[in-house]
Amino acid sequence: MSEEKRSMEAQQVGGQDVELIPFALIADAGEAKSLAFMALNEAKQGNFEACDDYMKQSDEAYLRAHNTQTEILVKEANGEHMPVNVMLVHAQDHLMTSNLARELIRELIELYRVRNA
DSSP, X not given: OOHHHHHHHHTEETTEEGGGHHHHHHHHHHHHHXXXXXXXXXXXXXXXXXXXXXXXXXXXXXXXHHHHHHHHHHHHHTTOOOOOOHHHHHHHHXXXXXXXXXXXXXXXXXHHHHHHO
């Protein structure tokens, strides 16, 4: 593969321009975290059906972000370097904190389920 073609392909991840990847990660990770907090609010009120629906939506948003991150990692492993800038680091921060919040929220939801059983 020519260096020029490899360079052009490396400018896209999941059909998105490299410059837009951090914004997609931030948006999807933020949506996942927000939906998880909405689920927690429903659990506090004992509305576990709505809670489960929000967590399902949260899972879908998180999966989009995770798949974008995985595609970046696979490209890097295949020698297609993506420039790392402050926005990408910030996006990775959002993804990590979203994942942590979602894990803790799942535990809290289970406590609410036990309490309301």
